[in-house]
Amino acid sequence: MQQIADRIFLFTSVMQQLNTVVIIDDEYIILIDPGFFPQEITEIQTFIRPWETPTRQRFMVITHSHFDHIAGVSYFPGYQLIVSEKWDRANEQRSRARLERFDGEFYVDRPWHGLLSPILSNHTVRDGQKIGPLLFFATPGHTQDSLSILYQDVLIVGDYLSILEFPFINHATNDYETTLRLFLKIVADYPVRLLVSQHGHHAQTLAEIKQRVVVSQEYIRSVRRDVQNTIDQHLSAEYLTNKAASFEYLGGMISVGLVEAHRRNVLRIWSEYHEADPRTQNTAEINYINQPLQNT
Ligand SMILES: [Zn+2]
Numbered sequence: 001m002q003q004i005a006d007r008i009f010l011f012t013s014v015m016q017q018l019n020t021v022v023i024i025d026d027e028y029i030i031l032i033d034p035g036f037f038p039q040e041i042t043e044i045q046t047f048i049r050p051w052e053t054p055t056r057q058r059f060m061v062i063t064h065s066h067f068d069h070i071a072g073v074s075y076f077p078g079y080q081l082i083v084s085e086k087w088d089r090a091n092e093q094r095s096r097a098r099l100e101r102f103d104g105e106f107y108v109d110r111p112w113h114g115l116l117s118p119i120l121s122n123h124t125v126r127d128g129q130k131i132g133p134l135l136f137f138a139t140p141g142h143t144q145d146s147l148s149i150l151y152q153d154v155l156i157v158g159d160y161l162s163i164l165e166f167p168f169i170n171h172a173t174n175d176y177e178t179t180l181r182l183f184l185k186i187v188a189d190y191p192v193r194l195l196v197s198q199h200g201h202h203a204q205t206l207a208e209i210k211q212r213v214v215v216s217q218e219y220i221r222s223v224r225r226d227v228q229n230t231i232d233q234h235l236s237a238e239y240l241t242n243k244a245a246s247f248e249y250l251g252g253m254i255s256v257g258l259v260e261a262h263r264r265n266v267l268r269i270w271s272e273y274h275e276a277d278p279r280t281q282n283t284a285e286i287n288y289i290n291q292p293l294q295n296t
Pocket of ligand 1: 066
């Protein structure tokens with residue numbers, strides 16, 4: 001556990017360096033994406049227990065419906081659950097199935113058998129809505145139901161702007177780019193000092209936050225360029241996906257574990273180009289894209 005600001009604590013899982021944000025102030029206890037492994041969750045429960053007084057309201061926010069983010073929900077029954085009004089029930093269902101497969105494959109013991117129960121939220125929030133000390137932003141692109149949260153001068157952005165990974169575009173590239181521009185507007189409009197991405201180390205300066213936005217924008221531009229060039233040369237999507245392993249990002253090759261995620265991004269952008277021009281649509285590629293996603 002590390003304290004990153006007054007009243008704000010981060011618990012980082014060994015699972016994809018997933019960050020759980022814990023906010024404890026005079027009136028509220030707020031958990032954001034509580035996860036992932038049971039022992040890690042016990043550590044969070046133990047930490048917050050002394051602060052769970054009757055006068056503090058308890059909230060839990062889930063930034064989006066991927067399996068690593070929802071795994072801890074049922075461990076905190078007294079907490080009011082907040083999700084986006086765009087919550088993706090179908091994606092949640094895939095995530096619950098994926099969690100069950102993961103737990104079965106790696107023998108993770110949890111206090112239930114089979115599938116995690118469906119997520120029952122107490123509040124669904126829209127863009128610009130406030131609950132207690134939290135201000136919510138709709139930030140689609142990674143998923144349609146991605147939420148970002150501002151608490152005082154700390155912006156929490158779910159799976160965006162991670163130093164560990166390039167953009168994982170599971171919803172729509174245009175929305176993803178709009179969200180990246182929104183982050184720049186938020187840091188211009190509000191006195192944001194820290195940015196927490198849900199995977200990996202947080203950003204501690206405004207310059208670093210902006211740099212992360214630029215890096216994500218450049219990644220998308222670069223994939224778009226590759227797709228456009230491939231189309232111009234009348235080559236296939238397969239030609240491009242075959243080159244995925246040698247794609248360069250931040251001055252080096254992408255890690256072997258992320259090649260598949262990059263390949264999916266390529267195919268998504270490819271299919272988005274062809275959706276704009278149905279004469280060239282290749283349904284086999286679109287079907288591949290619409291398979292249950294393994295990204296987080
Ligand atoms: Zn995710």
